Amino acid sequence: MKTTIKTEELLNLEVRTTSQGKKDYVLPIQNIFQWYPFNVNFAYMHSESRNQMYLVKLPCYKGKNLYDTEVLKHSEPLEELAGTLVNWKVFQRNTWIMLRASQLGVPKTLLDEYTMEDVKEGYEVLHNVHSKLQDQLYDRLEVEESIYDVATKSELDFLEEIGEMYAMLNLMRKIKEGR
Numbered sequence: 001m002k003t004t005i006k007t008e009e010l011l012n013l014e015v016r017t018t019s020q021g022k023k024d025y026v027l028p029i030q031n032i033f034q035w036y037p038f039n040v041n042f043a044y045m046h047s048e049s050r051n052q053m054y055l056v057k058l059p060c061y062k063g064k065n066l067y068d069t070e071v072l073k074h075s076e077p078l079e080e081l082a083g084t085l086v087n088w089k090v091f092q093r094n095t096w097i098m099l100r101a102s103q104l105g106v107p108k109t110l111l112d113e114y115t116m117e118d119v120k121e122g123y124e125v126l127h128n129v130h131s132k133l134q135d136q137l138y139d140r141l142e143v144e145e146s147i148y149d150v151a152t153k154s155e156l157d158f159l160e161e162i163g164e165m166y167a168m169l170n171l172m173r174k175i176k177e178g179r
Contacts, residue, residue, distance in 0.1 A: 001043035003036075003171070005029070005178045015053060017046045025053060028084060029175060033094045033110040035078055035085040036171065038164035039066055052077040055087055063160065066093055094168070101165045104129050110168060116176050122169045130162050 002014040006026065013025045023046040027035075037043075041061035044053045054075035057065055067089040069075045079086045098109035106122040108114035133155065137147035148156065 003174065005175060008178075011175075013044065015044045015046050018048050023053075031084045032171070032175075033098065033168075034091045035087045036094075037067065037087075037090050038094050038097050038167045038171075039160070040163070040167055042067055042069070050077070055090065093164075097161060097164045097168060100161055101126075101168065104165075106165065106169075108172075110172060114172060114176070116173070119169055119173045119176065122172075123166075126162055126165055126169070130159075133158065133162075 001016075004012040004014070006012050009029055010026055011029050011032075013027055014022055015025065017023050025046075037055065041058050041063065042055055043058060045056050046053050054077055055067055055069050056075055057067070057069055067087070069089070076087070079088075094110075098111055101109055101122070105125045107125070108118040108122065112118075134147065137151055137155065140150040141147065142150075151159070
């Protein structure tokens with residue numbers, strides 16, 4: 001799944017098809033958080049038999065199924081609501097991630113008007129939060145362990161949330177840069 005900004009209002013979303021090809025969708029940038037997953041382990045795919053785009057969990061991902069989707073035939077297509085697209089599971093998770101980001105001190109999210117400076121500050125905040133957690137985990141390490149061996153479930157969940165916040169900031173940067 002690849003996004004390219006076309007105009008201030010539209011982006012191009014390139015997705016894989018069920019026949020291993022590619023299909024482009026031109027979609028609105030407004031309210032992108034309602035349908036675009038911040039978790040990079042999930043992507044949209046185009047079903048040629050149904051001629052619709054569906055969210056799927058990438059096969060290499062072994063973590064939580066955050067959006068309750070696994071294979072194309074069990075996935076729900078995007079809904080259109082009041083002129084915008086919605087995937088309710090993505091919307092709920094992204095709203096939670098934006099709230100968590102704000103609680104951690106990230107100055108702006110996709111809910112806000114923002115500048116490139118806000119995005120840069122967000123990266124700095126997340127870097128500091130991530131470094132602090134990483135230091136705590138390294139302090140617990142024994143010989144030949146990884147930080148994932150010593151992290152608690154809540155710390156592992158938090159690391160995943162931080163990754164989603166980085167993905168949100170990357171999307172915000174891409175939108176502002178117009179690329």
